[in-house]
Amino acid sequence: MTLLNEPDYGTPRCASDQQITLQVDGAAVTVPAGTSVMRAAAEAGMAVPKLCATDSLQPFGSCRLCLVEIDGKKGTPASCTTPVEPGMVVHTQTPRLERLRRNVMELYISDHPLDCLTCPANGDCELQDMAGVVGLREVRYGGVDGERAGENHLDAPTDDSNPYFSFDESKCIVCSRCVRACDEIQGTLALTIVGRGFDSKVSPGGTNFFDSECVSCGACVQACPTATLSEKSVIDLGTPTRTVLTTCAYCGVGCSFKAELRGDELVRMVPYSGGGANEGHSCVKGRFAWGYATHPDRITTPMIRDTIEEPWREASWEEAIGYAARRLAEIQARHGVDSIGGITSSRCTNEEVFVVQKMVRTAFGNNNVDTCARVCHSPTGYGLKQTFGTSAGTQDFKSVAAADVIMVIGANPTDAHPVFASRMKRRLREGARLIVVDPRRIDLVRSPHIVADHHLQLLPGTNVAVVNAMAHTIVDEGMADTEFIATRCDANLYREWEQFIRRPENSPEAVEEVSGVPADEIRAAARLFAAGPNSAIYYGLGVTEHSQGSTMVMAMANLAMVTGSIGRDGVGVNPLRGQNNVQGSCDMGSFPHEFSGYRHVSDTAVREQFEALWGTTLQAEPGMRIPNMFDSAISGDFRALYIQGEDVAQSDPNTHHVQKALESLELLIVQDLFLNETARYAHVFLPGTSFLEKDGTFTNAERRINRVRPVMAARTGKQEWEITCELAAALGYDMHYDSAAQIMDEIATLTPTFAGVSFALLDEVGSVQWPCNAEHPLGTPIMHVERFVRGDGAFQLTPYVPTDERSTRRFPLLLTTGRILSQYNVGAQTRRTANVAWHDEDLLEIHEADAETRGIADGTWVTLASRVGSTVMRAHISQRVPPGVVYTTFHFPVSGANVVTTEYSDWATNCPEYKVTAVEVSPSSRGPVDVGEAAPTEIDTLIRMGHEIARNNAALPHEEAVERVARHLRSFWAPAMIAELEAFAAIEPERLDPVLREALSELADRRNR
Ligand code: SF4
C-alpha cells in the first residue's frame, strides 16, 4: 500500500454513554460527552489547525493555533481544551481566526531554520503542513541577520547520543508533545521542559538522551511534529513512501507496526495505532532493533557436512533437502521410526509451526515433536487447562485499565513486556494498587509515581507456598467470594480444596518460615487482593520455570476463583508470554501429546479427523519431550533431530548436557537465520527467513492472532513452510500448499478454536483473539465469562513441595535468571543491532553483603559455579537482590549462564527450573573451575521425574494419588519412557516411591486387560 497516514483527531477518543450534538461550521455533529471541540470538528471532516495536540495525548493547550469562535463565548478558545456542549455553535474558519493563526505560525517560523528542502522531515512535518494550512506567505520577524534579526535558537546543538534517533534542538517548537508522550504513553518521565519563556527547552533530565532515563521506546519521536526528534534511518535514507502492516517478532505482546519503506528499502518501523495489542506504542526492540534481518552474518544458502568436524559445504536447496531426507530415512531404517524427531520454534509463524508438527506426525511417522515453549510456558498450558479448561490467558491487554489491584508474580514487565508495562503503569498511576511477588526488586516496585503496596520478596522456589498462604488467609478470614464459587465452580473440588488450604502448613506463619516473607505482609496482600473489587494476576517465567511451575499456575487459578476474579474486565490470570509466538506454537499442536487446539493424540475421534485429512495413520501415544529427546540421544536411542529456529545449545538448561546430547546425534538439521551455537553440532543448515520476510500469523499472549506480512522478499528464496514441505515430500509424504493462507485454512478446518480464522478475515478486521468460530465470529477478548471452558471451575490441590535444588555449604547462594529490556532471549537478534550500546554482556547481580564476604568488587570478574558447570562474568553489586540470591541474564553465549542451570524441571511438564540454581560465586582470579558433576543417566532422570509427579500428588488420598500419577504418565510420557521405568521397577522396586510403583503396575495391568 502507499504510505499509510493515520488520521489524527487531535485529542483522544472519549468513552461516554451520553451523546452531545453541536454545530461545527453549519454541520450537525454528534459525539460522546467529554469530547473536545477539536475532535468533534475533525470527526466531521473539518480539521482545525494544531501543533501541540495529537490524539494519543491529553490536550495541553500551549500553541494557540487551534483557536475557534463559539457563539455566545468571548474570545477565541483553544478547540483542543474546550469540551463540546449541547447546542454549541462552532466556527473553525473566520477571517479573524485566519489572521490569528497566521500570526502564531509566523512567530514559530521566525525561530525555525528555514531548511525545509534539506530537512529529513520534508513532507512529513506538521509545522510545514500548518504553515501551508494557515496560508503563511511572509515572516516579518526573526532571521539570522538583517534588521529584524533577534534572539533565536538556531544555533542550538544536536544530541546524537541515542543510537537510533537524534534530537536537533534548533528545530524544537517546545510544544511538549515529546514530554507528554514520555509521561503519558511510555510512563518513564525521562523528559522535562526546563527554563522559562524564551529559554524554555526540552531536557532529558539534564544530560543527553543516552545517559538519561530514556528507554528508547520512540514515543517522543513519533509525537514530535517537527524534525527535532527524528529517526536516524530517516535522516540517512529519506522519508518513506509506502507501508506494509506487520507484527513485531520479539516478545509476546505482539505489537503491530507500519513497516515504512522507500522503494524496497525499509526506512523505519512505526507502531500502528490500529494494533489491538499496542494501540500505537512500541519498545526499543520492535521500533528500532530490526537491523539483524539484513545483518551480514545471515546465512542465505543451505549447507551440509557429513560430520561436525568437517567444514560446511554450500549446497543447493534440492541437494540439502535430499541429503537430509536420505539420512533421516537411513536412521529410521536402522533404529526405528521413533529414533528421530523435531522441535518447533515460538519465533516462527503459526503456519510454519503447523507444518513442522505435521511433518513430524506424518513424514517422520511419530509424535516426537516438541516446542521451545517447553522451556518457558508449558506449565501455563497444563495449569490453566486443569483449572479452567483451556491453555491460555483469560483477558485482553486492555482489561488492565479496569483493574483495581494488580498482582505481578515472577514477571518483570518493564524489561520483558515493555508495551504492556506502559499500559499497566498508566493504570497504576491512576490509582490501582500493586502487589509484586518476586525475589528481586524489579523496577515496578518503585518507579516514577508508582510504589508497590506490597513487595513479597520471597526466596526463589517458594511461590506456591506464598500464594497458598494468601488463599489460606482469604478462606480463613471469610473473604472468599462464596457466590462465585457456588455458581461457577465444582462444589466437590472446592470442598476438598478448602480443607486442604485451611491446613496449618498453608498459614502465613508457617509459610514465613520457608519463604522469608513476613506473615503480616502475606496477610495484608491477601486482604488487598480479596478486596479488589477487580483483582488481576499477571505472571511470567518466574512462575513457570520452577519444579512446581504447573502447581503454581494452578495455585494462582485457585486464588482467582476463590476471589471471583475471572470472567470480566479488570481481572483474570494472565501469562506474559516470552517470545512472540509462544501461544501460537502451543496452539498449533507442537506438543508431543496434543494436536492443534490442545486435543490429546489418544482421542480417537480427533485423531481420525486428522488422519482423514492428512491421509495417513497417526500414533495414538505421546512422543518425546525435548529433555527426553536429549537424554535418549545420550543413551543412543534417539538419533536425529530437526530444529526450527531455536538455539537449544544456548537457551536450554545444563549446557554441557545439551551439548553432549547434540554431539551424540547422527544427524542434526538446524533451520535458522544465523549459524548459532546449536549449529556447531549440525550436519545440515537450512537458512530461515526473518520476520520481515515471513507471510503468516503470530498469536500473542492475549490469544490475539496478528498478521505478519512480507516487507521484503525472502533472502533465501523460500518461505520456511516451503522448506518443511519439501523435506516432508523428500521423505515420501506429499505435503504442498500454494500459500500461507492455505495453511491457515487447514488449521481452521482442524482446530475448533480457529474455525473462523482466515487471512481474509484478519486483513479485514486487523486481528482476532481465539476462540474465533461460529459462536464468536470476531473472536473472544475475555474468556470464561458465563462459564469456564471446562464447565465448572476446578480447584486443584497445590501442596508446596520444596525443590530438590537447595543451597548447600558448597553452593550457598541461589541463582535466578531473567531478561533486560534491550536484549532478547539468547540475543541472536538484538546482539546484531545497536542495542548492544546499552547492554553488551551478561552481569551477575549480587548483594553487597555477599560480595563483601567473598572479596568481590563491583565490575570485577567472578566465577559462577553450580554442581553442573561454571562460567565467568562480571559482578554488579546491587540492592535489587536480597542477600543469598544472585541474578543474571542469558543473552550472551560468551557468559553462557545456562552452563550452570541444572536438569531439574517442572514435575508436570518438564519445563526447566531456570529460576533456582544453587551456586557459589568467587573472584575469578582463582580462575574458572569446572565443578561439573557427572550428568545423570536417563534412568536417573526418569526416576526423579516420576518421584516429582508422585510428590506433587501426595496431598490426595492414596488411591486417587495412584490413579492421578498413572493418568499423568499415560497422558504425557512416551511409551518408551514408561517401559524403561517399568523395567527398572522390576529390578529395584524398593528405589521407587510406592505411589509411583503402584501407578506403573496399574499401567501394566491396563495394557494387559
Ligand atoms: S522535541 Fe518535538 S515534540 Fe518535543 S517539544 Fe520540541 S518540537 Fe515538540
Ligand code: SF4
Ligand atoms: S524514547 Fe521513550 S523513554 Fe526515551 S525520552 Fe522518548 S518517550 Fe521517553
Ligand code: SF4
Ligand atoms: S513490546 Fe514486545 S512486541 Fe512490542 S515492540 Fe517491544 S518487543 Fe515488540
Ligand code: FES
Ligand atoms: S493544538 Fe490546541 S493549543 Fe495547540
